[in-house]
Amino acid sequence: MDLINIFIKSIFIDNMIFAFFLGMCSYLAVSKKVKTSIGLGIAVVFVLTITVPLNFLLNKYLLEPGALKWLSPSLADVDLSFLSFIMFIAVIASMVQLVEMVVERFAPALYASLGIFLPLIAVNCAILGGSLFMQQKGFTNVWQSLSFGLGSGIGWMLAIVLLAAIREKISYSNVPAPLRGLGIAFIITGLMAIGFLAFMGIKI
Amino acid sequence: MGKKKSKEILFDPLFENNPITVQVLGICSALAVTVKLMPAIVMALSVMAVVAFSNVIISLLRKYIPMRVRIIVQLVVIAALVILVDMLLKAFAYDISKQLSVFVGLIITNCIVMGRLEAFAMDNKPWASFLDGIGNGAGYGLILIIVAFIRELFGSGTLFGHKVVPQWFYDHGYMDNAMMLMPAMALITVGIIIWVQRSYMPQLTEKE
Numbered sequence: 001m002d003l004i005n006i007f008i009k010s011i012f013i014d015n016m017i018f019a020f021f022l023g024m025c026s027y028l029a030v031s032k033k034v035k036t037s038i039g040l041g042i043a044v045v046f047v048l049t050i051t052v053p054l055n056f057l058l059n060k061y062l063l064e065p066g067a068l069k070w071l072s073p074s075l076a077d078v079d080l081s082f083l084s085f086i087m088f089i090a091v092i093a094s095m096v097q098l099v100e101m102v103v104e105r106f107a108p109a110l111y112a113s114l115g116i117f118l119p120l121i122a123v124n125c126a127i128l129g130g131s132l133f134m135q136q137k138g139f140t141n142v143w144q145s146l147s148f149g150l151g152s153g154i155g156w157m158l159a160i161v162l163l164a165a166i167r168e169k170i171s172y173s174n175v176p177a178p179l180r181g182l183g184i185a186f187i188i189t190g191l192m193a194i195g196f197l198a199f200m201g202i203k204i
Numbered sequence: 205m206g207k208k209k210s211k212e213i214l215f216d217p218l219f220e221n222n223p224i225t226v227q228v229l230g231i232c233s234a235l236a237v238t239v240k241l242m243p244a245i246v247m248a249l250s251v252m253a254v255v256a257f258s259n260v261i262i263s264l265l266r267k268y269i270p271m272r273v274r275i276i277v278q279l280v281v282i283a284a285l286v287i288l289v290d291m292l293l294k295a296f297a298y299d300i301s302k303q304l305s306v307f308v309g310l311i312i313t314n315c316i317v318m319g320r321l322e323a324f325a326m327d328n329k330p331w332a333s334f335l336d337g338i339g340n341g342a343g344y345g346l347i348l349i350i351v352a353f354i355r356e357l358f359g360s361g362t363l364f365g366h367k368v369v370p371q372w373f374y375d376h377g378y379m380d381n382a383m384m385l386m387p388a389m390a391l392i393t394v395g396i397i398i399w400v401q402r403s404y405m406p407q408l409t410e411k412e
Contacts, residue, residue, distance in 0.1 A: 019387050024231040025315040082291065085309050086283040093276055122275065125313040132306035178402035182228060186395030193388035
């Protein structure tokens with residue numbers, strides 16, 4: 001129950017893009033065609049689902065105040081949480097590299113379609129944002145963080161695919177010249193965000 | 205490309221080459237902090253400091269960084285600077301640091317920092333890189349502050365937490381627009397800023 005709730009909430013209510021503007025750079029840059037946006041979306045879901053639980057474990061057993069207690073009782077008051085930014089980004093960068101190599105070896109077709117997006121993802125704010133929100137929300141077990149990572153990824157993918165679909169259609173309409181491209185993309189995103197406000201308060 | 209003058213490096217990114225509205229970099233983490241003016245200014249200053257100093261450091265190291273691992277090196281430099289900024293904020297401006305929550309950490313993946321390191325600091329001298337960092341940070345901060353100004357003024361009728369809309373207005377039926385406090389309006393406000401800017405600078409208009 002709890003897991004489903006976190007999942008639904010991270011897709012619709014705390015949507016990475018509409019509520020927190022995370023990953024806007026690639027969101028705006030890669031949303032011109034539905035096909036490429038699906039590729040990037042899948043890559044984000046993939047990486048978020050892996051890195052959020054991984055960083056959760058790292059946070060719980062290494063970084064939190066008193067997290068090192070399992071090593072020896074004398075380390076109970078060690079607080080390494082100031083290292084979390086650097087640890088998270090290192091995990092993300094290395095995981096992206098690893099995922100890239102694994103995909104290249106075992107699924108060349110997938111690699112051909114994801115290939116260019118994977119390295120970009122290391123510096124996508126949505127990925128680091130996922131880990132930082134995970135740390136802030138204080139999940140109690142790894143399944144909750146998994147559900148959060150997966151949900152956030154799907155929410156992000158939903159947003160970018162929707163925007164790409166709208167932008168494909170809007171190229172047929174007569175947008176005022178100074179608003180073309182970036183400007184209208186911002187305003188569409190804003191209107192979509194208002195639409196997503198309708199989900200506020202949903203609880204299962 | 206000819207050598208740019210220091211003045212151009214410093215002032216170009218403010219309008220003509222603004223990182224947010226023209227280069228489309230670094231929108232990511234920033235807009236969420238624009239509900240109130242004060243956190244927006246703190247955020248702008250933090251980003252400015254991180255861009256400027258990481259530019260200088262990478263520019264000093266540029267001849268020694270192997271091309272293949274440069275992304276990791278850049279990330280480590282940026283992350284170290286962001287940790288410094290985060291700790292300074294926690295020490296001297298605790299309330300604001302609480303409001304900014306995860307968004308200070310997200311400066312690490314702010315595309316503007318990486319973007320400037322890749323595009324400028326990797327092949328320019330430290331002093332020019334420093335100016336470039338200050339200029340881009342300021343251009344970014346400018347948009348942030350404009351958006352925050354509009355949202356705080358119309359959303360809660362205050363500036364820096366002080367009431368500025370006179371009581372007389374409220375007595376005659378004026379109401380604060382709570383819609384402005386929603387995340388959605390930040391996006392629409394930026395869209396409108398881009399519209400206004402491109403109307404005055406037609407050379408920036410995108411071709412379909």
